[in-house]
Amino acid sequence: MMASSKLAVFTIVFGVAYAAIYVISTELNLPLLTYHPVIGEVDFLWTPERRGPAMYWYGWMLTSLIGAVVLEFLKSRSLSVVAALVVAAAISFFAPTKWNQRLWPGWVCVVPIGALGVLAYYLTPYFTR
Amino acid sequence: MAFWTTLLIIHGLLAVALLGAITHQAVSAWMPVRSKAGNFVTRFRAVPSTSYVTAIIVLYVVTFVMGAWIYTQYRFTSRLALEQLRFFKTVGVFEMKEHVATIGMILLPAYWAFWRQPLSEDYAAARKNVTLLLAIIVWANFLVGHIANNARGFGS
Numbered sequence: 001m002m003a004s005s006k007l008a009v010f011t012i013v014f015g016v017a018y019a020a021i022y023v024i025s026t027e028l029n030l031p032l033l034t035y036h037p038v039i040g041e042v043d044f045l046w047t048p049e050r051r052g053p054a055m056y057w058y059g060w061m062l063t064s065l066i067g068a069v070v071l072e073f074l075k076s077r078s079l080s081v082v083a084a085l086v087v088a089a090a091i092s093f094f095a096p097t098k099w100n101q102r103l104w105p106g107w108v109c110v111v112p113i114g115a116l117g118v119l120a121y122y123l124t125p126y127f128t129r
Numbered sequence: 130m131a132f133w134t135t136l137l138i139i140h141g142l143l144a145v146a147l148l149g150a151i152t153h154q155a156v157s158a159w160m161p162v163r164s165k166a167g168n169f170v171t172r173f174r175a176v177p178s179t180s181y182v183t184a185i186i187v188l189y190v191v192t193f194v195m196g197a198w199i200y201t202q203y204r205f206t207s208r209l210a211l212e213q214l215r216f217f218k219t220v221g222v223f224e225m226k227e228h229v230a231t232i233g234m235i236l237l238p239a240y241w242a243f244w245r246q247p248l249s250e251d252y253a254a255a256r257k258n259v260t261l262l263l264a265i266i267v268w269a270n271f272l273v274g275h276i277a278n279n280a281r282g283f284g285s
Contacts, residue, residue, distance in 0.1 A: 008252060011238035026228070028193050037201040052205050057227050058197070064231075094224075105255035108239040112232045119228045126178040126221025 009106065017107045019115040027122055032066070033061020074086040133202045137278070142197040144271050154181040155264035158257045178260075183246040186237055189267075190249040193234055195276075200227070203277075211280060219280045226273040233266040 025031065033041045038052025048054065153176050162175040203223075211220050236259055241257040243249075 005242070005249065005251075008239070008242040009248075011219060011242040015235050015239050019232060022228075022235075035201070037204050053209075055201065055204055055229075057200070061231055105239075105243070105252055106258065108236065108255065109258045112236060113262070116229060116232055120225060123221050123224050126217045126224065129215075129217045 009103055012103060012105055012108045014109040018064050019112040022060060023115045025060045025063040026119065030063050031056040032062040033059040035059070039126050052128065133199060136195060136199055140199055141274070142191060143188055143192040143195065144267075144274065147185065147192055148186060148267055148271050149259050150181050150185050151260070151264045151267050154178050154185065155260050158260050163187060169273075178244065179244060179248065180244060182241065186241060186261075189233065189237060189263075193230055207277070216280050219277055223272045223277045226277075229266050229273075230270055233270070236263055236266075 029046060031046055033045065034047045035041075035055040036043070036050050036052060037055055037059055039050065041050070046056065046059070153173065157174050157176045157178045160174050161178075183226055208220060208223070209275055239255075240259045240263060243252040248256070
């Protein structure tokens with residue numbers, strides 16, 4: 001069965017794009033911001049620890065939300081302004097109907113599961129120490 | 130510390146509500162009951178799936194936001210203790226929890242779209258699959274949260 005509703009197509013593309021960008025931004029460590037919980041300060045982009053641990057998770061989520069699909073954008077952090085949301089919207093609303101009809105809804109499960117597999121693989125050092 | 134412990138308890142209670150709702154919906158979506166409800170298991174399966182959608186989305190978002198807030202405290206208290214105690218597996222599964230929670234969050238728009246009334250036959254399979262995946266995510270994160278808290282929870 002293929003996706004037919006534009007709203008459903010948008011949500012599928014958004015989910016797939018976000019999952020892919022999230023894996024990339026996590027593994028290449030490309031947070032849009034860094035939070036320092038001990039001192040309660042937020043820095044733009046990646047910054048090292050300052051008087052306590054630094055948290056990048058919020059930054060990774062933001063990068064994924066407004067980050068670009070194209071790796072070129074992700075390489076250049078200052079250009080990470082193109083949202084997965086915008087890409088998803090553009091693809092779902094402006095792509096020809098034929099493309100939309102070819103979109104399998106199952107991708108919204110398959111890609112996130114794959115993303116989780118990659119993320120779990122990168123966490124294996126915690127379990128092999 | 131009392132503030133964070135209270136927040137953690139509320140987070141846990143919201144997670145229990147979410148767990149119940151998503152489990153009910155997943156079971157009724159995968160094993161719908163056609164006849165009149167009989168025993169406990171049949172009644173558990175007989176709930177109207179569509180009525181859970183808004184509650185599940187709201188509960189997920191609120192639980193997620195609270196968890197993300199508590200995470201700031203965990204990062205420089207409980208986690209440091211876990212690392213000093215060399216509980217690396219516990220730290221690892223908690224790291225995974227943050228990723229799993231994020232992936233669950235991004236499934237919500239599609240989940241909502243697939244469950245929109247009137248239900249579309251085009252998305253019958255996708256609806257069931259996304260609901261099941263969301264249920265697995267909620268269960269996994271619930272259990273990992275308990276493991277981490279039991280290992281070195283707030284106030285310990």
